[in-house]
Amino acid sequence: MHPRRLVSAGVGNVPAGFPSPSQDYSDNKIDLTQLLIRDELSTFIVRVSGDSMEGAGIFDGDELIVDRSIEPRDGHVVIAVVDGEMTVKRLRVTSTAVILQAENSQYPDITVPELADLVIWGVATRCLHRL
Amino acid sequence: MRADSVPAPRKTDGESYIGLIDANCFFVSAERVFDPTLVNRPVVVLSNNDGCCVALSPEAKTLGIKMGTPWFKLAASAQQMGLVAKSSNYELYGSMSEKLMSVLARFSTWIEVYSVDEAFIGIRGSLDEVQSLGRRIKHEVLRLTGLPVCVGIAKTKTLAKLACLSAKKVDVLAGVCVWDRVPQATRNRMMSKLPVDEIWGIGHRTAKRLGSMGILTIKDFIEADPVVIREKFSIVQMRTLLELQGTPCIPMTYTEDPKQQLIFSRSFAEPVTTRDEMEQVLGIYAQRASGRLHRHGREAKVLTAWAMTSFFNDAQVHRPSATVSLPGYSADPVVLTKAAKALLPKIIDGVRYARAGIMVTDLRDAGVHQMFDAFVSPHERAKVGELIETVRAEHGTNAIGLGRAGMRRGPSWQMKREMMSPRYTTHWDELLQVKAV
Numbered sequence: 001m002h003p004r005r006l007v008s009a010g011v012g013n014v015p016a017g018f019p020s021p022s023q024d025y026s027d028n029k030i031d032l033t034q035l036l037i038r039d040e041l042s043t044f045i046v047r048v049s050g051d052s053m054e055g056a057g058i059f060d061g062d063e064l065i066v067d068r069s070i071e072p073r074d075g076h077v078v079i080a081v082v083d084g085e086m087t088v089k090r091l092r093v094t095s096t097a098v099i100l101q102a103e104n105s106q107y108p109d110i111t112v113p114e115l116a117d118l119v120i121w122g123v124a125t126r127c128l129h130r131l
Numbered sequence: 132m133r134a135d136s137v138p139a140p141r142k143t144d145g146e147s148y149i150g151l152i153d154a155n156c157f158f159v160s161a162e163r164v165f166d167p168t169l170v171n172r173p174v175v176v177l178s179n180n181d182g183c184c185v186a187l188s189p190e191a192k193t194l195g196i197k198m199g200t201p202w203f204k205l206a207a208s209a210q211q212m213g214l215v216a217k218s219s220n221y222e223l224y225g226s227m228s229e230k231l232m233s234v235l236a237r238f239s240t241w242i243e244v245y246s247v248d249e250a251f252i253g254i255r256g257s258l259d260e261v262q263s264l265g266r267r268i269k270h271e272v273l274r275l276t277g278l279p280v281c282v283g284i285a286k287t288k289t290l291a292k293l294a295c296l297s298a299k300k301v302d303v304l305a306g307v308c309v310w311d312r313v314p315q316a317t318r319n320r321m322m323s324k325l326p327v328d329e330i331w332g333i334g335h336r337t338a339k340r341l342g343s344m345g346i347l348t349i350k351d352f353i354e355a356d357p358v359v360i361r362e363k364f365s366i367v368q369m370r371t372l373l374e375l376q377g378t379p380c381i382p383m384t385y386t387e388d389p390k391q392q393l394i395f396s397r398s399f400a401e402p403v404t405t406r407d408e409m410e411q412v413l414g415i416y417a418q419r420a421s422g423r424l425h426r427h428g429r430e431a432k433v434l435t436a437w438a439m440t441s442f443f444n445d446a447q448v449h450r451p452s453a454t455v456s457l458p459g460y461s462a463d464p465v466v467l468t469k470a471a472k473a474l475l476p477k478i479i480d481g482v483r484y485a486r487a488g489i490m491v492t493d494l495r496d497a498g499v500h501q502m503f504d505a506f507v508s509p510h511e512r513a514k515v516g517e518l519i520e521t522v523r524a525e526h527g528t529n530a531i532g533l534g535r536a537g538m539r540r541g542p543s544w545q546m547k548r549e550m551m552s553p554r555y556t557t558h559w560d561e562l563l564q565v566k567a568v
């Protein structure tokens with residue numbers, strides 16, 4: 001969809017070959033989208049409410065960039081549907097169980113028998129946190 | 132092993148097919164992507180001003196609610212029925228529609244966006260290949276966007292529509308139906324259960340007349356003699372019949388390749404019948420085309436605007452188009468809107484136009500040879516186009532626009548949308564909330 005983006009992400013700072021004359025005119029402003037969003041189509045931005053993920057550096061009011069195209073794996077921060085609610089947790093997949101972990105000792109883990117029992121809405125890739 | 136030494140899989144050319152991808156009760160599904168509590172519940176989406184139901188979940192249909200049922204008749208008992216009503220969230224549906232179409236565009240360079248939730252694509256392959264492609268499309272749309280879709284694949288558009296309908300209705304097909312792979316006996320059984328007005332292009336009145344001839348089901352119709360149908364009706368119904376019998380008669384409209392050309396075209400929910408309305412439509416479409424050019428970093432030299440009556444409206448055939456060479460390469464909405472208006476003198480008041488579009492061609496990378504252009508319009512120099520894009524990026528597509536297109540939202544200031552969900556995908560202050568608890 002965005003060929004320019006894909007190319008520039010890969011070779012942006014390693015110029016190879018003779019520069020195209022059009023490069024003189026392209027605007028070289030830093031584009032945050034380029035850094036933050038791998039695929040616009042499958043990317044959604046959500047806002048966090050609550051403090052259970054503070055250990056992962058995710059605070060109340062932060063925005064998360066969520067990419068639905070990523071296959072959820074052990075260790076990912078995911079948006080999962082728990083009791084009809086969108087919830088952000090750390091996904092832990094072991095040989096015996098699948099656990100949704102909070103990153104704050106005050107919150108208990110949620111254990112499910114299998115990954116298939118879980119609705120994972122997307123994988124969070126970045127947190128936008130105001131300093 | 133180096134990647135390039137792996138022999139490429141032999142590409143069976145196969146035959147060409149048409150795929151029709153249709154989102155399942157799209158408005159409701161778009162709401163459900165962001166609100167899991169709506170899953171498995173009866174949900175209706177209401178028209179402007181919360182007037183009547185324009186989209187129903189299957190659960191709502193089971194309650195006996197129909198398209199067009201006025202909300203005031205349901206409001207009192209809604210809570211008791213467990214019914215959830217949503218005001219139309221056009222921003223959300225528009226952005227989810229764009230995502231849907233972008234997924235489809237990855238599967239085919241030949242895509243015809245038919246409506247907000249439906250598109251035809253051209254595909255090639257053996258029957259098995261197109262079947263697995265259909266499954267992949269369904270899976271990928273769901274995975275990337277959260278939207279459930281059904282896929283119908285066949286030799287003609289009308290059959291693809293029918294295949295898609297079957298995919299929706301017959302559970303074992305699991306949402307994907309390749310018409311030519313379905314055993315003849317099963318096809319016959321399905322077609323003999325479907326009334327003739329379920330055929331794409333057969334309206335209510337034609338269905339009634341067919342009924343009086345004893346043609347009640349799709350199976351009755353497909354077995355009819357095209358010549359007889361032509362005599363009793365018109366070329367339109369004959370074409371529909373030939374399409375059902377496997378002969379393509381309804382061509383794909385323009386295809387899009389953002390390197391060569393860029394198209395913004397849609398069918399209207401209600402026909403456009405006046406030049407004034409058409410002027411608004413062209414303004415909106417030209418500005419959408421401009422937005423896309425900006426996004427692709429391209430500019431155009433030639434613009435074509437067209438409008439057409441419905442393919443099924445035989446009594447009134449009018450397909451005017453106008454091609455304008457722009458004063459210079461441009462992606463400027465002012466320039467494009469002005470050029471698109473060249474179509475207006477050809478628009479006849481009273482004709483029922485079903486679709487219109489803007490195509491820009493002769494594209495090149497923006498800003499390449501600017502210094503050689505003798506002509507740069509004053510507002511282009513003033514960067515009006517860029518300004519509009521910036522305002523839109525910050526305040527939404529409808530925050531600013533040119534001419535009548537800019538006034539598009541005028542009447543909606545007063546529009547009642549009391550039960551509207553957040554505009555999750557277009558407004559920073561309405562993002563989806565996720566709980567960290």
